[in-house]
Amino acid sequence: MPRLSREARHPVTIILNGKRASGYAEPRLLLVDFLRREIGATGSHVGCEHGVCGACTVRVDGKAVRSCLMYAVQADGRRVDTVEGLGDDSSDLTALQSAFRREHALQCGYCTPGVLMSISDFLERNPKPTETEIREMLSGHICRCTGYAGMVRAVLDVVSNGGAAESPKSE
Template sequence: MPELKTIGRKSISFVLNGKPVVAEVEPRMLLSDFLRQELGRTDIHVGCEHGVCGACTIRFDGRPARSCLMFAVQADGHRVDTVESLATQEGALNDLQRAFRTHHGLQCGYCTPGILMSAEAYLEGHPDPSEAEVREMLSGHLCRCTGYVGMVRAILATAKARKDGKAAAE
């Protein structure tokens, strides 16, 4: 008989996209699975599940993080932001999202939520990046459609527009 594993669930509470979440989770529940399977947040795209592809990237206390390399219990007491945090409540896309559309920064869109969260975190710390720096940042994400050229342009255009104080997509 295999040993039955009965490890108790833990209570967690954290802030997701500005709203409180309270739940009970098994410690082994990945944060990516918790967000997608338990909370139904389909803006979490799960790709490789071992930290390589970057599709599931979120912001954890503002910093970019692979949600497949974290457990939901680790979120207790912290702040988690997904791509849903970028648009307004009415669903209007933010300037970076509009720039991705304008510059063809996505095709199938599977990798896009993670890339947008990385790019937002990156631009906060690096408001005036070079193309090489943007490419270095994007090396943490796999995209099999675009060849990355459009998203490099979108991120650089957004940085410039933010610097110039006007929306990139205008």
């Protein structure tokens, strides 16, 4: 990695949800601040700034990470996937997103983007989790609205119907 100057703004290019996105970042600019303010991808939210709540979770090269614990310059040249990349428009929610709506797994929706990114990563690695495993995975996120009940139902629902990524069959 090239040596970065503390005061300077460095060009950073990421592959955001499959498309190139570029901006400038001081070395200390957090990835989440870069996404929100520099790129304008405001779907990822900041909940605690210390890596506990999970609201800012995005996927970097496929792996779920806290974007409040990573600098933008560390993401340079890498693939970053955020909630904005999950579905295209309201008629085309993924199975996971649809299950969230059906099971009332979100209320204020602030923690939801991070939760969705963690689940997406998790289900790729563990497509048939038990409820206990789902709860353990969700324990990396704090939600203050729902008591998690709807989230657990939604994930169980997706698991029993075959996967998170594909769009639901039209009714």
